[in-house]
Amino acid sequence: MDTSTETIKVVPPGEGKSFWLLGDLITYKAVGEETNGGFSLLEITVQPESSGPPQHWHREEVEGLYLLEGELLIESGEKSFTATPGSFVLAPKGIPHTYRNLTTSPAKMLAIITPANAGKFFEKAGVPATDKSTPPPPPEPEKLGELIAIAQEHNIEINLPQMV
Numbered sequence: 738m739d740t741s742t743e744t745i746k747v748v749p750p751g752e753g754k755s756f757w758l759l760g761d762l763i764t765y766k767a768v769g770e771e772t773n774g775g776f777s778l779l780e781i782t783v784q785p786e787s788s789g790p791p792q793h794w795h796r797e798e799v800e801g802l803y804l805l806e807g808e809l810l811i812e813s814g815e816k817s818f819t820a821t822p823g824s825f826v827l828a829p830k831g832i833p834h835t836y837r838n839l840t841t842s843p844a845k846m847l848a849i850i851t852p853a854n855a856g857k858f859f860e861k862a863g864v865p866a867t868d869k870s871t872p873p874p875p876p877e878p879e880k881l882g883e884l885i886a887i888a889q890e891h892n893i894e895i896n897l898p899q900m901v
Contacts, residue, residue: 746771753780756863760787760872763863769853776851779859783809783838783846784872792835792896793888795828798855800848802826802836807844809836833896858891 746767753764762782769777783789792812802811804824811820813834820826820836828834838844862884864873876884885895 751869754860755866755869756859757866757872758859758863759790760784760875761789762866762869762872763859764866765859766847769857772853774853776849777853777855779848779850781846781848783807783836783844785838785841785843787838789835789837792833794833794894795830795850795855796892796894797830798850798852798892799830800828800834800850800855802828803847803849805845805847807838807842808840809844809846810839811836855891855893858888858893861891862887 748766753766755762755764757763761784764780764782765777766780767776767778769775789809802820802825804820804822804826806822809820811818811826811834813828813832826834826836888895
């Protein structure tokens with residue numbers, strides 16, 4: 738498919754480069770190279786009973802999450818709320834946040850990250866999703882330090898106490 742910024746891009750349902758990261762299936766719908774660095778758009782499927790990513794914050798990016806299906810517990814610092822389909826969450830740069838799926842059904846959301854700097858994090862830190870139906874096993878504890886280093890390269894800070 739032509740990814741030139743001089744033509745429109747159509748990504749059909751179920752398509753896009755996909756990666757598994759900490760149990761989530763991340764599918765690229767648009768990346769920085771296609772948006773002149775303006776934003777990345779990701780579709781994220783959160784597995785049932787998933788603890789989600791550790792609480793983290795972006796040094797340079799703003800992240801917006803729009804829940805399409807399911808239910809997620811959204812946490813920021815000591816605050817939490819339940820997001821249902823149609824809910825939108827805006828995480829400004831520097832604000833810690835995470836999400837968890839406490840239900841027995843998958844949840845699906847769109848994430849927009851602007852500018853697009855953090856978008857490549859998922860490709861570098863994740864595992865290519867050759868099978869989109871079954872997540873790989875969780876990373877070994879010794880791999881978590883590598884994940885934190887990759888996050889820092891992409892201006893993402895991880896709340897270390899949650900990683901232990």
